[in-house]
Amino acid sequence: MTERIVLALDGGQSGTLAVVGTTSGRILGVGAGGPIRHHDEADAETVARDSVTSALDAAYGEAGLVAAADACCLSMTGSSGFVEAVVAERVHPGRMDVLASDAIAALAAGTGRAVGVVVIAGTGSVAYAASADGSAIDRGGWGWFMGDEGSGFWIAVQALRAAALGFDGVGPATELSELLPAALGFDTLREVYNAVTGGAVDRSRIAALARPVLELSRAGDPVAGRIVAEAAEALERLVLGTVSAAPWLADHERSVVFGGGVLSPASPVAVALASRLAHSLPGFAVVPSDLPPAAGAYFLALHSCGVDVDAAMLASVSEQFRSRAIQTGKNSPHHDNPATKES
Structure with missing residues (x-):
């Protein structure tokens, strides 16, 4: 041909x-x-x-x-x-x-076809399910103000809040208080606050803070580790809600593709989410995708x-x-x- x-x-x-x-x-x-x-x-x-x-x-x-x-x-x-x-x-x-939804492409990236379930956690978070019979639904994707739990932006915001609490002494001390300003090119958390409040730092730059948070969780920081665990729990709820709304998935379509940088194969969030889904969705195969x-x-x-x-x-x-x-x-x-x- x-x-x-x-x-x-x-x-x-x-x-x-x-x-x-x-x-x-x-x-x-x-x-x-x-x-x-x-x-x-x-x-x-x-x-x-x-x-x-x-x-x-x-x-x-x-x-x-x-x-x-x-x-x-x-x-x-x-x-x-x-x-x-x-x-x-x-x-x-x-x-x-x-495509009516970019999640369709993320689903196909994991399986080569647009059937099954995909959960994406990047700057935001969204889930989508589709069947060969044409049935399809999506969940999440509400944006930073109304949702996006478990996403890169959400992780970054939780980390910034934890860093501020740790700095003030009203929350657990964490290396995030010094790590996050440095990741954004600032010396102090107060400078980060001023830049974010003044609009000098956009959502993409804030979401990029997820990377050092994930790295710090690997290094054993308990606050970063808690944020990672909460992100995995939030994404599990999103997947379970999506599967519950898609009873028409055939047996051979029961897979959950991971998409987005937060759920890249080596991510601690992906590891934690896969472990959770093994218990909560034992009939579904987890497919960590390494393709965009x-x-x-x-x-x-x-x-x-x-x-x-x-x-x-x-x-x-x-x-x-x-x-x-x-x-x-x-x-x-x-x-x-x-x-x-x-x-």
């Missing part, structure tokens, strides 16, 4: 990733761009167009291509309408599929071309991404919800 060119793109608060590949499973180019803002933010359209253009230019540049793709899968936030015209210039007419959602969008683009993504292709694409040092989520422990993306 003649190889065809397919394009996949995933974008959210933590960044944008474009993938150009072939229908045989060869990744020709990968490009990264900036974040995609919530569609109601004042600069959402400009930022989205710039981020997507940068990612596409980098991916096509590495691939050495100028030809339009034969198929495309676009996994974006609610700002997708701003960038569809940009992407459409690189795709043959009528061959672009815009853009890879799932690539698999779905392949499906639209009639290509079956089998275990061999899944392994091959995973190895190609590893060779490029492209990690789960958006190259950090905070997704894009998704750490994940807000929609």
